Amino acid sequence: MQANEILSHFGLTHAGDHPVHSPIDGAEIGRVGYDDARSVDAKIARSVEAFHAWRNVPAPRRGELVRLFGEELRANKDALGRLVTLEAGKILQEGLGEVQEMIDICDFAVGLSRQLYGLTIASERPGHRMMETWHPAGPVGIISAFNFPVAVWAWNAALAIVCGDCVIWKPSEKTPLTALATQSLFERALKRFADAPANLSQVVLGLRDVGEMLAKDNRLPVISATGSTRMGRELAPVVAQRFGRSILELGGNNAMIAAPSAKLDLAQRAITFAAVGTAGQRCTSLRRLFVHEAIYDKLVPALKSIYAALPLGNPLEKATLVGPLIDRAAFENMERALASARDEGGKITGGGRALEKEFPNAFYARPAIVEMADQTSTVCRETFAPILYVMRYAKFEEALARHNAVPQGLSSCIFTQDLQEAEKFLAASGSDCGIANVNIGPSGAEIGGAFGGEKETGGGRESGSDSWKAYMRRQTATINYSDALPLAQGIEFAV
Numbered sequence: 001m002q003a004n005e006i007l008s009h010f011g012l013t014h015a016g017d018h019p020v021h022s023p024i025d026g027a028e029i030g031r032v033g034y035d036d037a038r039s040v041d042a043k044i045a046r047s048v049e050a051f052h053a054w055r056n057v058p059a060p061r062r063g064e065l066v067r068l069f070g071e072e073l074r075a076n077k078d079a080l081g082r083l084v085t086l087e088a089g090k091i092l093q094e095g096l097g098e099v100q101e102m103i104d105i106c107d108f109a110v111g112l113s114r115q116l117y118g119l120t121i122a123s124e125r126p127g128h129r130m131m132e133t134w135h136p137a138g139p140v141g142i143i144s145a146f147n148f149p150v151a152v153w154a155w156n157a158a159l160a161i162v163c164g165d166c167v168i169w170k171p172s173e174k175t176p177l178t179a180l181a182t183q184s185l186f187e188r189a190l191k192r193f194a195d196a197p198a199n200l201s202q203v204v205l206g207l208r209d210v211g212e213m214l215a216k217d218n219r220l221p222v223i224s225a226t227g228s229t230r231m232g233r234e235l236a237p238v239v240a241q242r243f244g245r246s247i248l249e250l251g252g253n254n255a256m257i258a259a260p261s262a263k264l265d266l267a268q269r270a271i272t273f274a275a276v277g278t279a280g281q282r283c284t285s286l287r288r289l290f291v292h293e294a295i296y297d298k299l300v301p302a303l304k305s306i307y308a309a310l311p312l313g314n315p316l317e318k319a320t321l322v323g324p325l326i327d328r329a330a331f332e333n334m335e336r337a338l339a340s341a342r343d344e345g346g347k348i349t350g351g352g353r354a355l356e357k358e359f360p361n362a363f364y365a366r367p368a369i370v371e372m373a374d375q376t377s378t379v380c381r382e383t384f385a386p387i388l389y390v391m392r393y394a395k396f397e398e399a400l401a402r403h404n405a406v407p408q409g410l411s412s413c414i415f416t417q418d419l420q421e422a423e424k425f426l427a428a429s430g431s432d433c434g435i436a437n438v439n440i441g442p443s444g445a446e447i448g449g450a451f452g453g454e455k456e457t458g459g460g461r462e463s464g465s466d467s468w469k470a471y472m473r474r475q476t477a478t479i480n481y482s483d484a485l486p487l488a489q490g491i492e493f494a495v
């Protein structure tokens with residue numbers, strides 16, 4: 001299926017002033033119109049109206065809508081996965097994986113719709129019952145990034161919808177078509193569901209200013225935003241200023257410690273998938289590798305030979321493992337990071353533009369391995385590109401300290417067969433990240449766990465575990481079924 005066919009499959013027309021280009025070859029694959037302040041305002045108003053109806057629908061019934069949406073995703077996995085590849089440039093396997101991630105979170109949310117448990121808490125007053133109830137929070141603004149153009153929305157939306165909220169989605173301006181296609185699948189599910197209010201899910205398109213409108217708006221009690229730390233730093237105070245709640249999933253600078261006992265064959269595969277998968281454009285991509293000196297001279301040359309043979313190319317083709325970067329700016333950032341790493345003494349293998357003749361209007365980059373003596377300021381920055389900084393270490397404690405000595409705290413891992421090292425890595429004094437793995441790379445998390453990280457990663461948690469609580473408001477309710485009015489703390493107040 002080509003872009004045109006896929007877009008008509010989803011009922012999308014080429015309407016609007018803003019062309020959308022595929023990172024595969026730079027070709028225009030569609031056009032969209034942007035929202036202005038008035039249409040954003042009107043959509044938020046409609047979202048509030050929808051919320052007033054939806055919050056009263058029993059949660060298991062709300063789950064039924066998400067179940068139907070999951071069915072639409074299953075039936076259209078191939079078309080949507082392809083569109084993800086066309087619009088975001090990730091290889092087809094990963095495009096399909098992304099849609100699978102949406103299906104998985106739908107299944108999770110359906111089960112959750114019967115488990116939005118509250119508590120009953122012992123009251124200190126006789127004849128009283130105290131409980132904690134979770135109520136829908138309100139319309140949720142979702143701001144998503146180009147690199148996971150649909151899955152991250154689904155993490156938020158599937159939970160928000162079963163929690164009784166509505167969603168209003170501002171996708172990246174680089175990937176509006178996958179958002180519109182997803183919205184059209186959601187609308188198909190809505191038709192089959194029949195009795196949902198209109199505008200339960202809406203899309204707003206545009207640039208940064210549209211995201212700002214969502215962030216500023218009092219009618220959106222929750223803003224979930226995925227993107228750079230810079231974006232989060234600007235957005236979070238705007239949401240906080242009005243006492244809104246933000247769920248932030250920002251930059252990562254994820255590392256692996258490859259210990260002397262690491263199973264090298266597994267480590268090599270994990271490193272390669274995590275460092276070059278999605279062309280290094282996952283927030284969970286592996287960017288820093290600490291290799292013990294005992295295995296350095298085995299592991300690093302082996303990685304270099306794997307890198308030299310990596311199939312770069314059109315991500316729609318089966319054999320390809322590394323597709324293009326999203327755009328010219330991404331390529332230039334990679335070049336800049338490599339140049340400054342070189343200035344800091346880095347030894348670079350790989351890097352540079354590839355396939356320029358075949359794809360003059362696209363930006364393919366050869367993944368780079370950069371051997372660094374120190375963790376310099378360039379290494380401490382997140383560059384959204386396939387650059388792997390490799391550093392040698394002698395002592396586990398020293399590797400761990402350097403591991404944690406960056407501003408970001410998303411994902412982390414250790415490859416070791418040594419139980420003590422593995423446990424130390426997972427202990428309170430171990431990895432300071434939101435995600436910590438043993439003998440697994442830092443990327444490719446399952447939806448069942450809470451996803452997110454600490455420090456400059458923003459502290460938000462999305463997807464599994466009890467992340468749903470962020471989409472609801474907590475109410476403590478106490479009922480007096482006695483004939484007296486005892487006061488808490490035993491206070492006497494006779495009137």
Ligand code: UN1
Binds near residue numbers: 147284446
């Ligand atoms: C992201 O890059 O924003 O763990 C999300 C992973 C994926 C999600 C990444 N499941 O790599």
